[in-house]
Amino acid sequence: MAGSVRNSLREGLVIAHLGQGLAVEESPGEILLCHTRRRLGFATVGDRVLWEPYEGNQGRVVKILPRRSVLTRPGHNETIRPVAANLDQIFVVVAPEPEPDYLLVDQYLAACEHRDINARIIFNKADLLASRQVADDLLADYRRIDYSYFVISVKKEEGLAELREELIDRCSMLVGQSGVGKSSLTNALLPDKQLLTRSLSEKTSLGRHTTTTATLYHLPDGGDLIDSPGVSIFGLAEMSIRDLAAGFREFRPWILRCQFNDCRHINDKGCAVRDAAEADMLPHARYERYLKLIEKLPPVQKP
Ligand SMILES: Nc1nc2c(ncn2[C@@H]2O[C@H](COP(=O)(O)OP(=O)(O)O)[C@@H](O)[C@H]2O)c(=O)[nH]1
């Protein structure tokens, strides 16, 4: 009966994507395994959903509630799959070792701009630096265009208090190349992580929860952290060249002054962005990486 079905709908938060379904949390600690219907579309970690009880202590998701943000990646057969929903901010983690891959940093920043997710930078392993000045110099281009960054050392437990403040009441995620210290930082922020992971697998009766999937954890001081151990979890999916250019926040005032509305800012006639880069009115290295990222755009949208 439609009436009773509607009455039995309950709200929950998707905290993990498991091969067999979704781990949905109804209230803190109350977690159950939910299945979804194909035609529902893909629910992902961070989604708020409506679900109904179904077979024992399992559930079935019947609706994905509106998202305030979503990150996507290309899936099989030219589909687009969500990676995480309702994120407020992403921290791009870099370190002196391995040497920062600024192309990857700029790709993350552009994708965040495109998705209206606040992006910030964490410079970890400050203990390996001769002085903080080294980090400031390496990140000078980002400071110039108003990206905030945190210089920390997980190893020496430096800068963590300031960072924790920024996580309160927000949903955050750490991204960055392998080896920069994301897992170490996650463990510092979530001392109970292993316990939480174990209780998640018990509650969803899945034996061992595969830690290769993205998982949402509640932080001790409030706020959530989505831990996504998968490598390059999101890229330039669904971005056009116009989106990419707008994803370089410092280009925006110049884009308005380009001679042609469909300017790609490559070697187009009357391009104000290129002129600004050449006159060092914006960070030239970023402009060069923009040109490289154009090559990484999804093929159909290449110029
Ligand atoms: N010197 C130093 N090493 C660190 C720091 N944080 C993490 N590491 C080390 O960097 C390596 C990679 O860390 P990991 O957390 O696995 O990086 P991930 O690949 O980004 O998850 C490990 O050997 C860590 O012990 C730090 O603040 N200083």
Ligand SMILES: [Mg+2]
């Ligand atoms: Mg790791």
Ligand SMILES: [Zn+2]
């Ligand atoms: Zn232009």
